[in-house]
Amino acid sequence: MAVNLYIPPESQIFPVAGVEIGIAEAGIRKANRRDLTVFRLAAGSSVAGVFTRNRFRAAPVQVCEAHLAADRGIRALVINTGNANAGTGQSGLEIARQTCTALASLLDIEAEQVLPFSTGVILEPLPLDRLVAALPTAIRGTAADNWFAAAHSIMTTDTQPKIVSQRVAIGNQTITITGISKGAGMIRPNMATMLGFLATDAGIAPDLLKRMAGSIADRSFNRITVDGDTSTNDSFIMAATGASPLRIESESDPQYEPLYRALTDAAAELAQKIVRDAEGATKFITVRVEQALNTEEALKVAYAVAQSPLVKTAFFASDPNLGRILCAVGYAGIDDLDVSRTKLWLGDVLVASRGERHPDYQEADGQRVMKEPEITVRIALGRGDVTETVYTCDFSHEYVSINADYRS
Amino acid sequence: MAVNLYIPPESQIFPVAGVEIGIAEAGIRKANRRDLTVFRLAAGSSVAGVFTRNRFRAAPVQVCEAHLAADRGIRALVINTGNANAGTGQSGLEIARQTCTALASLLDIEAEQVLPFSTGVILEPLPLDRLVAALPTAIRGTAADNWFAAAHSIMTTDTQPKIVSQRVAIGNQTITITGISKGAGMIRPNMATMLGFLATDAGIAPDLLKRMAGSIADRSFNRITVDGDTSTNDSFIMAATGASPLRIESESDPQYEPLYRALTDAAAELAQKIVRDAEGATKFITVRVEQALNTEEALKVAYAVAQSPLVKTAFFASDPNLGRILCAVGYAGIDDLDVSRTKLWLGDVLVASRGERHPDYQEADGQRVMKEPEITVRIALGRGDVTETVYTCDFSHEYVSINADYRS
Known part of the structure; x- marks a missing residue:
């Protein structure tokens, strides 16, 4: 019963060079549903994240922050739905870390190059074995055009997939911006049981992307509310693969402003789609x-x-x-x-x-x-x-x- | 569907010497319902009030504050349900003042000795003529044992009347404490579409009663929440008629502490009854x-x-x-x-x-x-x-x- 939630046709969903996505059924909470998503990012991608300010930060959020701080270059994201791995203490942290280790070993990268995300019920242990067992299937199926399937597989109580995609001319380059989000309840700024992933093939210096992610979150995901509840797991991730020739190093670059605006618009649309599909929303x-x-x-x-x-x-x-x-x-x-x-x-x-x-x-x-x-x-x-x-x-x-x- | 809301039998509702109550059908919003209540207080009663902190303070709240500040000795309260006289600007203030003037003239007191209270829909004009036309009927019917009827007549979306009454031994005196409240939605501290009236026949010095009212509100009506909305009209009024021999001038009086506790308990019970009868509450x-x-x-x-x-x-x-x-x-x-x-x-x-x-x-x-x-x-x-x-x-x-x- 989402309110005017626009779902673009597949032909209008543009892959982002440098991003490949694989999906699998891990049976985290329910059988026969795709609940595991893996993003692979090209070497050299810049990645930045903004996370919940809830003091009960879920295990994957804590691991994300540590892995981003380690600064080894993020090469993969792993997202499960069905279980938030929140309120799970030391053993939850261990499970989030082992998820990264397992994926890193399959991709021949380091565990610190993986960011984990979980959403779903809280206070229950995440079944690590089932998650890990499904990773090879997800990896085998990675493809550049899996964005729509990914938008589906990260859903919880969402009734509709949330996806934005656009090609934007910046100077004399055309870049691609594509993103997905999920979340329908426990939505409130700073942030919500909400996941947002926004990728572009533009090249953006890591420090600049970090500043942009904070500012863009404040103009998008931090401006929505469904029920005033700020969840334990909220994460907004931006990735810039640099596969296009456009490369921006600082705010003083003349191309910065139009790129910032285009990314902000995409993030705002992703955030607003969450409200449009909010639990029970009719308006x-x-x-x-x-x-x-x-x-x-x-x-x-x-x-x-x-x-x-x-x-x-x-x-x-x-x-x-x-x-x-x-x-x-x-x-x-x-x-x-x-x-x-x-x-x-x-x-x-x-x-x-x-x-x-x-x-x-x-x-x-x-x-x-x-x-x-x-x-x-x-x-x-x-x-x-x-x-x-x-x-x-x-x-x-x-x-x-x-x-x-x-x-x- | 109130949750364990205790309604005392009429035999356990004790009149407070110095307080008489009259009720009438004014047809403020609906016909054939008692929607107008008048309290008469004996000369020499101490009266103190605590009011909403909402910046859109309704007209009657503003008039209450002005009349309490005028310090002429409050002798009457007039309460209508069905219309909150809030968001009604200058003409709303005028209507609240004229209500006081009309009642004062019938009771041969000054307008500043009357406190007005309104509850119900906001942003609509209060029909002054119908209210004033019903005042004589209310006055003719004033009686000391009308507390239960008053608890009924101040209801809006309440499903049950809310009343507490007790006799308490303080030192070698027995005093009476009786009060009523209303409110079921828009309930949140500081304060709610909530009215509370608590009377005792103890004598309490006006300045002391004022301090007590603030402190007691903080321990009762300011500790409840239904939906987080602080209304425009919330009012908690305490009256001490001094009809009993007990008279307390300051916090250092050895009888102060037990009296304070008894009044706080009564106020807390009145406040909690509002939660028990909150809109849709099952727990x-x-x-x-x-x-x-x-x-x-x-x-x-x-x-x-x-x-x-x-x-x-x-x-x-x-x-x-x-x-x-x-x-x-x-x-x-x-x-x-x-x-x-x-x-x-x-x-x-x-x-x-x-x-x-x-x-x-x-x-x-x-x-x-x-x-x-x-x-x-x-x-x-x-x-x-x-x-x-x-x-x-x-x-x-x-x-x-x-x-x-x-x-x-």
């Missing part, structure tokens, strides 16, 4: 806060609105219950907010100004907007000139059903 | 955080757990999905939390220690606890000796239904 909501003094307060207000169960159930009901939005603005934590300077729009309809219903507002106009599957809520604070946008969805019966039944 | 959850460095971090963790939709849907499903609780602990915002020192109990079952599932934990034990209608989650942080407790409920299909249909 895609953009919350845009304008005229804030700074980013922090703009985001406080945007998240207060985007995470309010009362606001989200009103969207589900297509009920222009605008008081709930104003209420959330009011408790967002701006102590000196002057409500008489605030304005609220629902789509293009000016709903409230000066802290009360706008005299021209007609409920029928609000109702019309609320019935749309894509709704923009715009809030002007009258305090400054900073704008920030957050994406969320409505809150439905289906959300409760999915989350009450997830483990059964 | 009453106590979240107790121990071994915190300070109150702030204890509450951060307690609220992260108590407000996580994933945790709350797991409770609804009686699913011991403990990973979701650990996950919420991890994102609560304690940056230097050492997860290897944390412990988690579900009821009396030690579920996790050192950041992972406890080796002796059996799912059947967790399952047994999760099926109970009252569940205590205990989290030890291993950092200090501060303990804080927050009360919440599970998150059910019914919650979504109620909030999606509220205005229809």
Whole structure:
């Protein structure tokens, strides 16, 4: 029941030179489903990652951070679904490390050149033997055009695969950007049970890619919320293989800006697809806060609105219950907010100004907007000139059903 | 479908000397329901209030604050349900003031001696004429034994009236404490669409009562959460009529401590009844955080757990999905939390220690606890000796239904 989630036809999914993908059925949690994905990256690829800030960081996240810090050149990613290997302590760490060792030995690289990712239930041991047993099958099947299959195989409660792919002219080069993501619940910035992988054949210096990954995550995966829960496993990985002639060393390169924009757009689309497919979502909501003094307060207000169960159930009901939005603005934590300077729009309809219903507002106009599957809520604070946008969805019966039944 | 919400029999609801209550049908939002309540307080009563910190403070809240500050001696409260008079700007303020003026004129007191309260839908004008027209009926019917009827008449989406009443021996005096509350959604500390009125016939000096009200609110109404939304109208009012011989001037009075404890217990019970009757609640959850460095971090963790939709849907499903609780602990915002020192109990079952599932934990034990209608989650942080407790409920299909249909 995803909301306007665009799935490109296979002909529009462009392989990224230097990336090959293999998939297998490991039977991690369920039989007869492809739950294991291996990415192989060409030698010399730059790889950077941004990970959850949850203090219960899952074992694979800890291993990813260590392996990136070791700086041996990342050559492979291994992703399982069905089990998050989180809350599994020392033995979980050992299993994540052994996964890397097993894959490295099959690929004749070092364990520190492998990044592991896991998603699924937490607090249960990841069945290492089954995972390792399926690695050879995954490796045998690696191919450049497996992106769509990979988008499928990393899904958990996702109803749709999430994939973006584009060819972009940068200067006189055409580069490719292709990525996949997964996640449907436990989504919140910093980050979510969310995995995102974005690859390009552009060459990007490792340090530059690292800075870009942080900044791009802040403009994409850190701007979405489904239920306010930041998971133990969230990971966003960017890889630049350098197979195309374009090579960028620093922000001062004239090609940097268009490349940064193209990668940010792709990451934002991947992130928004997660919201579009959020558990039980029937509507895609953009919350845009304008005229804030700074980013922090703009985001406080945007998240207060985007995470309010009362606001989200009103969207589900297509009920222009605008008081709930104003209420959330009011408790967002701006102590000196002057409500008489605030304005609220629902789509293009000016709903409230000066802290009360706008005299021209007609409920029928609000109702019309609320019935749309894509709704923009715009809030002007009258305090400054900073704008920030957050994406969320409505809150439905289906959300409760999915989350009450997830483990059964 | 309230969870173990105790409604005392009428014989156990004790009038408070100095308090009389009248009720009427004003037709604020619906016909044929008692939606208007008037409290009359004896001359010389001390009255103190604690109000929402939402920046969109409703008109009646603003008028309450002004009238308390005017310090003329509060003699009456007027409470309507069906319309919150919030987000109504200058005209809403005028309506709240005129409500006070109308009641004051009928009671031959000053407008500043009246406190107004409203609860219900927001952003819609409160029909002043209908409210004022019903005041004489309410006044004619005032009686000391109308507490139970008042508990009914202030309800909105509440399914049950909320009332506490007790006689308490303090020194060689017996005093009476009786109170009512309402609220079922938009409940979160600081405060909620929640009204609480607590009266005693003890005499308490006005300044002392003011300090007590703040402290008691922090230990009762500010320790509950249903959906994380802090409303525009929350008000907690304490009145001490002084009709009993007991009179307390300061915290150093030896009778202060037992009186404070008795009033706090009554307020906590009124607050917890709101959670027990929360929209769609099927379980009453106590979240107790121990071994915190300070109150702030204890509450951060307690609220992260108590407000996580994933945790709350797991409770609804009686699913011991403990990973979701650990996950919420991890994102609560304690940056230097050492997860290897944390412990988690579900009821009396030690579920996790050192950041992972406890080796002796059996799912059947967790399952047994999760099926109970009252569940205590205990989290030890291993950092200090501060303990804080927050009360919440599970998150059910019914919650979504109620909030999606509220205005229809």
